[in-house]
Amino acid sequence: MNHHQKEVIKAAITAVGAYVPDTVLTNQELENMVDTSDSWITSRTGIKERRILKEPGKATSFLAIQAAQNLIQKKQLDPLTIDLVMVATITPDVPVAATAAYVASQIGASNAFAYDLQAACSGFLYGMSTAAAYISSGRYNKVLLIGADMMSSIVDYTDRTTCIIFGDGAGAALFEPNTEGYGWEDEYFRSNGTDRDALRIKAGGSLHPTTQQTLDAGDHFIRQDGQTVYKYAVTEMAHVTETMLQRNSLTASDVSYLVPHQANKRIVDATAKRLEIHDDKVLMNIAYYGNTTAATLPLLLNDFENNFKKGDKLIFAAFGGGFTWGAAYLTWAY
Numbered sequence: 234m235n236h237h238q239k240e241v242i243k244a245a246i247t248a249v250g251a252y253v254p255d256t257v258l259t260n261q262e263l264e265n266m267v268d269t270s271d272s273w274i275t276s277r278t279g280i281k282e283r284r285i286l287k288e289p290g291k292a293t294s295f296l297a298i299q300a301a302q303n304l305i306q307k308k309q310l311d312p313l314t315i316d317l318v319m320v321a322t323i324t325p326d327v328p329v330a331a332t333a334a335y336v337a338s339q340i341g342a343s344n345a346f347a348y349d350l351q352a353a354c355s356g357f358l359y360g361m362s363t364a365a366a367y368i369s370s371g372r373y374n375k376v377l378l379i380g381a382d383m384m385s386s387i388v389d390y391t392d393r394t395t396c397i398i399f400g401d402g403a404g405a406a407l408f409e410p411n412t413e414g415y416g417w418e419d420e421y422f423r424s425n426g427t428d429r430d431a432l433r434i435k436a437g438g439s440l441h442p443t444t445q446q447t448l449d450a451g452d453h454f455i456r457q458d459g460q461t462v463y464k465y466a467v468t469e470m471a472h473v474t475e476t477m478l479q480r481n482s483l484t485a486s487d488v489s490y491l492v493p494h495q496a497n498k499r500i501v502d503a504t505a506k507r508l509e510i511h512d513d514k515v516l517m518n519i520a521y522y523g524n525t526t527a528a529t530l531p532l533l534l535n536d537f538e539n540n541f542k543k544g545d546k547l548i549f550a551a552f553g554g555g556f557t558w559g560a561a562y563l564t565w566a567y
C-alpha cells in the first residue's frame with residue numbers, strides 16, 4: 234500500500250448468533266385453528282412450521298438476549314467491549330423504552346449505547362447499513378446488530394391470511410473494522426409510503442390511538458393485503474438485486490450466495506430466477522421458521538455460517554411493510 238494512501242476501513246461481520254423458541258407450531262396444528270390446509274400453506278408459501286414464544290412474561294427482548302448471548306459465547310466476546318447495540322424490530326417489548334437498551338444491560342454491554350430501528354422486514358438489512366457506516370467512519374469498533382421479532386404477539390390467530398405466515402425468532406451479527414478488504418461493499422435501498430396500508434398495524438400509534446373501538450375492531454393486529462405486497466415484492470426485489478449486481482459488475486456466477494428475506498418461497502424463487510442464480514446458492518429456511526420479520530436475514534447467516542468462506546460474495550435482499558426494500562452486497566470475512 235502507498236504510504237500516503239489512507240487505509241480503507243471496511244465493516245465486516247465477524248460473528249453471528251441466533252435463537253428460536255422451542256415451541257413448534259405446525260401447519261397441521263393451524264388446520265385445527267383456521268380454515269386452511271398443510272398443502273395450501275406449503276404450496277403457496279413454502280412454510281411447514283414456525284416457532285412461537287409461549288412462556289408468559291417473555292417477549293422480544295428475551296429472543297434478542299438469547300441470540301446475542303449465543304454470539305457472545307461463540308465469539309468469546311467480552312460484552313464490555315461492545316460500543317453500540319441496535320435491535321431491529323416491529324414488536325418492541327413496550328412502545329416506549331427502547332428494547333435495545335434493556336437487551337444491552339442484560340447481556341452486560343454496560344459501555345454501549347443502544348436503540349431500536351424499525352423498518353419491518355427490511356429492518357435488519359437497513360440496520361446492517363447503519364452498523365457498517367458507524368464502523369467504516371472509524372467512530373466505533375464493535376457494533377452488535379440484532380434482528381428480533383415476536384410476531385405471535387401481533388398476529389390474529391383467527392385470520393388465516395396472516396397467522397400461517399409469521400413466526401418468532403432472533404438473530405445477531407457483530408460488525409468490526411476490517412483492513413483486509415472484506416465487508417460491506419454496496420447497498421441500494423428504497424422506500425415508498427403510498428401503499429403503507431397494504432401491510433400494517435392500524436391502531437395504537439398517533440394516527441389511531443388505542444380506544445375501546447380499536448380494540449373491538451381488532452385494529453392492533455398485523456394485517457396485510459397479501460396480493461398487493463406479493464406483486465410489489467416480486468418486482469422490486471428483483472429490480473434492486475439486479476441493480477446491485479450490475480453496478481458492481483457481478484454476474485450470477487460471481488455470487489456465492491443470495492441471502493433473501495424469508496416472506497414467501499415463491500417471492501424468493503422469482504427473484505432468483507430473474508437473476509439466473511442457481512438454487513444451490515439461494516439460502517432458504519422458511520420451511521422451519523416462517524416469516525420472522527427482522528430476524529430472517531440473521532437466522533439465515535447463523536444457519537449457513539459453516540458454508541461461508543472468506544471472500545464469499547453475499548447478496549442480501551429484503552422487502553417489507555412501509556414499504557421498505559433493498560439489496561446489499563457484502564464479502565464474508567472469516
Ligand code: UT7
Pocket residue numbers: 268269270273274277278354393394397458459460462463466495496497500524526552553554
Ligand atoms: O414480509 C413482509 C412482506 N410480506 C410478504 O411478502 C407477503 C406477500 N404475500 C404473500 O406471500 C401471499 O400473498 C400470501 C401467502 C399472503 C397469500 O398467497 P396468494 O397466493 O397471494 O393467495 P391469495 O391471497 O391470492 O388467495 C388465494 C385463495 C383465496 O381464495 P379464493 O378467493 O381464490 O377462493 C384466499 O381466500 O386462497 C385463499 N386463502 C387461503 N386458503 C387456505 C387465503 N389464505 C388461505 C389459507 N388457507 N391460509
